[in-house]
Amino acid sequence: DAKTTQPPSMDCAEGRAANLPCNHSTISGNEYVYWYRQIHSQGPQYIIHGLKNNETNEMASLIITEDRKSSTLILPHATLRDTAVYYCIPGFGNEKLTFGTGTRLTIIP
Amino acid sequence: SAVISQKPSRDICQRGTSLTIQCQVDSQVTMMFWYRQQPGQSLTLIATANQGSEATYESGFVIDKFPISRPNLTFSTLTVSNMSPEDSSIYLCSVGWAGGLAGALETQYFGPGTRLLVL
Numbered sequence: 001d002a003k004t005t006q007p008p009s010m011d012c013a014e015g016r017a018a019n020l021p022c023n024h025s026t027i028s029g030n031e032y033v034y035w036y037r038q039i040h041s042q043g044p045q046y047i048i049h050g051l052k053n054n055e056t057n058e059m060a061s062l063i064i065t066e067d068r069k070s071s072t073l074i075l076p077h078a079t080l081r082d083t084a085v086y087y088c089i090p091g092f093g094n095e096k097l098t099f100g101t102g103t104r105l106t107i108i109p
Numbered sequence: 110s111a112v113i114s115q116k117p118s119r120d121i122c123q124r125g126t127s128l129t130i131q132c133q134v135d136s137q138v139t140m141m142f143w144y145r146q147q148p149g150q151s152l153t154l155i156a157t158a159n160q161g162s163e164a165t166y167e168s169g170f171v172i173d174k175f176p177i178s179r180p181n182l183t184f185s186t187l188t189v190s191n192m193s194p195e196d197s198s199i200y201l202c203s204v205g206w207a208g209g210l211a212g213a214l215e216t217q218y219f220g221p222g223t224r225l226l227v228l
Binding site (some may be wrong): 036043044046049093094099101 | 110113138139142144146151152153154157167199201203205207216217218219220221222224
């Protein structure tokens, strides 16, 4: 499994963009990069995933570097409800997902 | 996507007893997984529930302790047997779809979890 490195914690002011980095330098050529978040011990919530192109949906944007060794999740206008632990996970959706320790994002009013 | 429910949502159990957790999906899925999240920790995969055959367990997890059933494409159960306080965790099921074309939606969705406290 590809290893990931994420900062353990980050703060972001409400209304600002939250940029969460992830290093996944050992990702294999055909693995996707998935992002999930877990709000206060609820089940993880899928946010977005991508292979090599940047992706955007109603929740977030995902920027993947050209060498695919790192990515950044962007929450464009953070709200208090975005406070959660965010996980970056290389892999395939039809196989087991290996969760790291993630980034605890706190949105500051 | 899929709507996933788990029963019970939480329970408090005595050591030495067993608890069966149910996972129900509102549509047929190919893959079903069971994860454990110990207090303050990240998620760890217990096993992949295979329809019509024995589950595939990860290292450190055994069938005698965590028997799993998957009778059809929408339902699975996980039993935590002979419980001890160390089994106090959140247990989560997730579902996904196998195969498909490259780039097709291949995303796992998680249930709300079952919070287990063993005294």
